[in-house]
Amino acid sequence: MTTHPDPRFQAAADTPAGQLARQLYGLASVRRELGKVANAELPGHGFGALVSVRKREHARVSDIAADLQVDLSVASRQIAGLVAAGLVERQPDPADGRAHVLALTDAGITALRAAFLEMVARLDQSLADWAPEEITQLAAGLERLATSFNAVAATSADADADTDSADQEVAA
Amino acid sequence: MTTHPDPRFQAAADTPAGQLARQLYGLASVRRELGKVANAELPGHGFGALVSVRKREHARVSDIAADLQVDLSVASRQIAGLVAAGLVERQPDPADGRAHVLALTDAGITALRAAFLEMVARLDQSLADWAPEEITQLAAGLERLATSFNAVAATSADADADTDSADQEVAA
DNA sequence: AGAAGAATGCTTGCTGCAAGCAACTATAGC
DNA sequence: GCTATAGTTGCTTGCAGCAAGCATTCTTCT
Numbered sequence: 001m002t003t004h005p006d007p008r009f010q011a012a013a014d015t016p017a018g019q020l021a022r023q024l025y026g027l028a029s030v031r032r033e034l035g036k037v038a039n040a041e042l043p044g045h046g047f048g049a050l051v052s053v054r055k056r057e058h059a060r061v062s063d064i065a066a067d068l069q070v071d072l073s074v075a076s077r078q079i080a081g082l083v084a085a086g087l088v089e090r091q092p093d094p095a096d097g098r099a100h101v102l103a104l105t106d107a108g109i110t111a112l113r114a115a116f117l118e119m120v121a122r123l124d125q126s127l128a129d130w131a132p133e134e135i136t137q138l139a140a141g142l143e144r145l146a147t148s149f150n151a152v153a154a155t156s157a158d159a160d161a162d163t164d165s166a167d168q169e170v171a172a
Numbered sequence: 173m174t175t176h177p178d179p180r181f182q183a184a185a186d187t188p189a190g191q192l193a194r195q196l197y198g199l200a201s202v203r204r205e206l207g208k209v210a211n212a213e214l215p216g217h218g219f220g221a222l223v224s225v226r227k228r229e230h231a232r233v234s235d236i237a238a239d240l241q242v243d244l245s246v247a248s249r250q251i252a253g254l255v256a257a258g259l260v261e262r263q264p265d266p267a268d269g270r271a272h273v274l275a276l277t278d279a280g281i282t283a284l285r286a287a288f289l290e291m292v293a294r295l296d297q298s299l300a301d302w303a304p305e306e307i308t309q310l311a312a313g314l315e316r317l318a319t320s321f322n323a324v325a326a327t328s329a330d331a332d333a334d335t336d337s338a339d340q341e342v343a344a
Numbered sequence: 345a346g347a348a349g350a351a352t353g354c355t356t357g358c359t360g361c362a363a364g365c366a367a368c369t370a371t372a373g374c
Numbered sequence: 375g376c377t378a379t380a381g382t383t384g385c386t387t388g389c390a391g392c393a394a395g396c397a398t399t400c401t402t403c404t
Contacts (some may be wrong), residue, residue: 013288013292015292015296016299016302016304016305016307016308016311017292017295017296017299017307018288018292019307019308019311020295020299020307020308020310020311020314021206021288021291021292021295022311023310023311023314023315023318024202024203024206024295024314025206025207025210025219025220025223025291026314026315026318027196027199027203027314027317027318028203028220028240029240029241029318029321029322030196030317030318030321030322031196031197031199031200031203032241033321034193034196034197035197038197044361044362045361045362047197048197048200051197060380060381061380061381061382062379062380062381068200068201069201069204070363070364071363071364071365072380072381072382073363073364073365073366073381073382073383074362074363074364075381076380076381076382076383077362077363077382077383078362080382093380096371096372096379096380097370097371097372097380098370098371098372098379098380098381099371099379099380099381100380100381116190116193119193119197120187120189120190120193123189123192123193123196123321124189125324126317126320126321126323126324127188127189127192127320129320130188130316130320132188133188134313135188135189135191135192136188136191136192137313138192138310138313138314138317139188139191139192139194139195140191141306141309141310141313142192142195142196142198142199142310143195143198144302145199145202145298145310146195146198146199146201146202148298148299148301148302149201149202149205149295149298150201150202151298152297152298216388216389217388217389232353232354233353233354233355234352234353234354242390242391243390243391243392244353244354244355245354245355245356245390245391245392245393246389246390246391247354248353248354248355248356249355249356249389249390250389252355265353268352268353268398268399269353269397269398269399270352270353270354270397270398270399271352271353271354271398272353272354
């Protein structure tokens with residue numbers, strides 16, 4: 001179309017960050033299908049919570065919520081679903097009567113492994129013609145991206161709860 | 173942070189595809205926040221639809237649905253929202269009375285650019301210490317991933333000769 | 345040619361799921 | 375006791391999908 005060429009916009013779109021933004025948004029369908037595969041055999045969207053529980057030993061619901069960056073109530077319900085399904089064990093924290101300590105059950109470990117393998121299988125279909133080091137390189141890049149991105153999120157959260165006006169330098 | 177070493181799980185996680193799977197799933201919060209930024213000023217989750225309308229000239233609702241890989245009804249409602257907001261124009265197709273031809277209005281172009289610039293701005297905060305070529309490399313990897321992934325999806329879903337105009341251009 | 349019937353493009357009503365907020369309970373710590 | 379913290383649950387909202395419906399176009403049979 002290019003009805004009204006906008007130099008400022010063009011410049012931003014061709015920026016490395018602009019290219020990355022485009023690709024990240026285009027990843028929507030990939031992530032959705034992968035999520036479907038991952039959660040197929042789990043209650044709700046439990047996969048993320050399952051992974052999160054596995055990551056730390058004395059996980060508490062609030063830890064999971066912080067890790068997934070969702071509301072505490074969301075984490076609470078996801079964990080409740082996983083407990084009901086026998087995938088997570090919830091025991092009173094001996095050190096704090098309000099809290100619960102979470103851990104995967106054997107069934108939970110099995111389920112997590114199965115879900116993970118399904119994801120990998122689905123990915124492998126698409127990565128048939130990729131070199132292993134290309135895949136690991138992409139994975140490394142994504143890991144770094146997530147780290148960088150979450151670091152900024154944490155910083156701006158610390159700075160102020162106000163999220164609207166604090167951060168934008170759109171102007172050129 | 174693993175307390176009970178699980179060799180089998182670790183082995184699965186350490187394959188290249190396994191690493192990629194983990195990182196893709198870990199991208200949830202990144203994509204969510206980026207989506208929030210992108211859709212902040214738009215009705216519903218309109219950004220994707222807006223991009224999709226922008227990509228092709230004589231877009232129809234079914235084209236958008238296919239492009240976004242969502243149900244036709246979802247696309248219909250998103251487009252309706254964008255039309256109501258004055259960002260998309262919907263005119264009867266002169267060649268087919270059942271169909272509508274979609275196009276961005278000037279306001280739509282403006283809104284799309286603004287949303288895109290917001291996304292880029294948010295990303296730039298996180299990418300401050302990245303080398304430009306690292307960013308472009310990651311973007312290229314993601315583009316290839318999306319291509320590979322959607323190719324498999326298309327094959328398994330329905331062998332469709334829908335090899336129309338090239339995709340992935342937010343900028344114009 | 346013309347009409348019946350199938351197919352297409354899209355919209356809309358209904359349902360289900362998941363997320364967030366707010367209110368509540370129970371415990372902790374001063 | 376008084377306040378903060380951990381967690382659960384009720385309520386609301388919003389988005390997605392299915393299925394039914396409407397209007398239009400295509401097909402085909404006579």
